[in-house]
Amino acid sequence: VLINGRYADxxxxxxxxxxxxxxxxxxxxxxxxxxxxxxxxxxxxRAGCDRLRLAPVDPVLLRAEAEEVCAGKSRAVMKIVxxxxxxxxxxxxEAGSAATRILSLAEAADYPLSYYREGVxxxxxxxxxxxxxxxxxxxxxxRLEQVLxxxxxxxxxxxxxxxxxxxxxxxxxxxSNIFLVRQDRIATPxxxxxxxxxxxxxxxxxxxxxxxxxxxxxxxxxxxxxxxDEVFLCNSLIGVWPVRRFEDADWRPGPxxxxxxxxxxxxxxxPDAALSGAA
Amino acid sequence: VLINGRYADxxxxxxxxxxxxxxxxxxxxxxxxxxxxxxxxxxxxRAGCDRLRLAPVDPVLLRAEAEEVCAGKSRAVMKIVxxxxxxxxxxxxEAGSAATRILSLAEAADYPLSYYREGVxxxxxxxxxxxxxxxxxxxxxxRLEQVLxxxxxxxxxxxxxxxxxxxxxxxxxxxSNIFLVRQDRIATPxxxxxxxxxxxxxxxxxxxxxxxxxxxxxxxxxxxxxxxDEVFLCNSLIGVWPVRRFEDADWRPGPxxxxxxxxxxxxxxxPDAALSGAA
Numbered sequence: 001v002l003i004n005g006r007y008a009d010x011x012x013x014x015x016x017x018x019x020x021x022x023x024x025x026x027x028x029x030x031x032x033x034x035x036x037x038x039x040x041x042x043x044x045x046r047a048g049c050d051r052l053r054l055a056p057v058d059p060v061l062l063r064a065e066a067e068e069v070c071a072g073k074s075r076a077v078m079k080i081v082x083x084x085x086x087x088x089x090x091x092x093x094e095a096g097s098a099a100t101r102i103l104s105l106a107e108a109a110d111y112p113l114s115y116y117r118e119g120v121x122x123x124x125x126x127x128x129x130x131x132x133x134x135x136x137x138x139x140x141x142x143r144l145e146q147v148l149x150x151x152x153x154x155x156x157x158x159x160x161x162x163x164x165x166x167x168x169x170x171x172x173x174x175x176s177n178i179f180l181v182r183q184d185r186i187a188t189p190x191x192x193x194x195x196x197x198x199x200x201x202x203x204x205x206x207x208x209x210x211x212x213x214x215x216x217x218x219x220x221x222x223x224x225x226x227x228x229d230e231v232f233l234c235n236s237l238i239g240v241w242p243v244r245r246f247e248d249a250d251w252r253p254g255p256x257x258x259x260x261x262x263x264x265x266x267x268x269x270x271p272d273a274a275l276s277g278a279a
Numbered sequence: 280v281l282i283n284g285r286y287a288d289x290x291x292x293x294x295x296x297x298x299x300x301x302x303x304x305x306x307x308x309x310x311x312x313x314x315x316x317x318x319x320x321x322x323x324x325r326a327g328c329d330r331l332r333l334a335p336v337d338p339v340l341l342r343a344e345a346e347e348v349c350a351g352k353s354r355a356v357m358k359i360v361x362x363x364x365x366x367x368x369x370x371x372x373e374a375g376s377a378a379t380r381i382l383s384l385a386e387a388a389d390y391p392l393s394y395y396r397e398g399v400x401x402x403x404x405x406x407x408x409x410x411x412x413x414x415x416x417x418x419x420x421x422r423l424e425q426v427l428x429x430x431x432x433x434x435x436x437x438x439x440x441x442x443x444x445x446x447x448x449x450x451x452x453x454x455s456n457i458f459l460v461r462q463d464r465i466a467t468p469x470x471x472x473x474x475x476x477x478x479x480x481x482x483x484x485x486x487x488x489x490x491x492x493x494x495x496x497x498x499x500x501x502x503x504x505x506x507x508d509e510v511f512l513c514n515s516l517i518g519v520w521p522v523r524r525f526e527d528a529d530w531r532p533g534p535x536x537x538x539x540x541x542x543x544x545x546x547x548x549x550p551d552a553a554l555s556g557a558a
Contacts, residue, residue, distance in 0.1 A: 018296045025298070132409040134407070144419055150371050
């Protein structure tokens with residue numbers, strides 16, 4: 001783990017990342033030594049810095065550190081954590097406080113190929129995403145809602161949980177964004193009041209725009225999801241997973257999901273067998 | 280700083296407290312080597328562990344560590360942080376994961392005596408408290424709302440900011456709870472949907488109950504606060520601060536605020552001069 005440019009495995013006990021979750025993170029797919037969709041991850045990180053009034057990190061320095069961490073890795077996961085650094089007690093931000101940069105590399109998770117070929121089973125979580133436009137969209141370190149939602153089930157068959165806002169509208173998965181296809185139109189929930197503006201979500205939205213495919217950003221009810229023709233999840237690491245079961249609804253992977261997976265999966269850790277099978 | 284029973288100044292970079300704010304904290308006044316209102320702080324900490332499904336810490340062990348940290352300190356602040364400890368990537372809670380306990384001591388803040396004798400000026404923050412009953416009341420490590428609220432002003436004259444819920448009802452101060460007095464009735468907002476169930480808030484509520492003073496827990500509008508006869512703030516460290524100015528409203532410290540300060544301040548870091556002056 002590279003912390004402020006030095007290899008270490010611990011951080012100051014006074015870091016505001018620990019005391020307040022005062023920071024941001026990005027999780028990137030690494031392929032052939034290269035972090036994928038780097039510019040978009042950096043764009044979101046900068047937007048997060050603006051929102052939290054964190055001093056932005058020198059992009060040249062961060063890129064150099066990322067390349068050092070990723071060097072020689074053919075397939076891995078890099079996590080970048082940025083915090084406001086150590087400080088004395090109190091919520092007030094001290095002028096000129098030094099950020100803490102943490103770059104760590106982990107092995108790529110070994111998901112079964114069936115997740116791509118047959119899809120995954122998902123559930124609806126009871127834990128809600130609170131409405132907070134000041135924190136929506138960015139990937140900050142206040143993640144207790146996700147922790148509580150993931151603690152709701154143990155069944156290994158269920159791979160992901162959907163989270164609703166306080167009004168019961170589906171916003172996203174715990175670690176993914178959700179899309180549905182209905183009569184050749186695709187839809188995904190907005191993330192202006194809560195949720196994360198996922199990088200793979202953006203990749204899919206831009207692909208749809210380029211492809212001339214109608215795409216709506218709108219609130220989705222659990223019922224609409226069950227009545228969809230196709231449902232899929234995405235994030236920077238997994239690429240695209242078709243959903244095969246949600247409550248009493250069942251699907252076989254659909255043609256548009258396969259097309260999208262083939263189109264965008266190359267910059268994720270989607271296995272080659274899934275990419276070609278998806279096409 | 281005592282971390283899991285050993286003196287250290289850093290924690291694992293893989294600690295879930297850092298990555299997700301997955302943990303709790305308590306801030307206690309220390310007087311004559313003794314942490315104040317210990318049982319109530321421990322009660323709230325246990326309630327937080329239940330809510331977050333954190334394994335509770337052995338109370339005898341924690342008490343012994345607290346006494347070690349506080350020994351010989353006549354006046355100080357102890358912070359206890361409890362996290363879910365280090366883990367691999369992913370929101371899922373691993374069974375039997377070891378918690379991290381962090382006990383640290385800091386000097387008592389040196390607030391001017393005028394905060395107690397004349398009161399403090401406060402403001403209304405734009406940053407809202409999101410509604411989340413699953414996290415309300417407990418003192419968890421997801422504190423970005425407080426960080427953003429405190430970053431709204433620089434004016435040293437303003438000592439505290441009031442935070443509203445998404446419906447614009449005042450819930451609490453950034454680092455304190457709020458009470459108002461109107462026609463000899465006292466009121467404080469409920470903390471069931473957002474906010475922190477402060478220990479000094481509880482102390483005051485129980486004192487009012489014992490004293491036969493009518494006390495309501497109800498939502499307060501900024502306007503109601505301005506129209507109150509007396510307004511005061513409280514927390515475990517400061518004890519009770521009268522509010523002297525809020526927007527266009529001004530007050531001189533009122534008689535009930537003084538009575539309450541004298542009654543409950545002894546278990547906070549309220550200076551003796553303020554305690555006697557308040558009585």
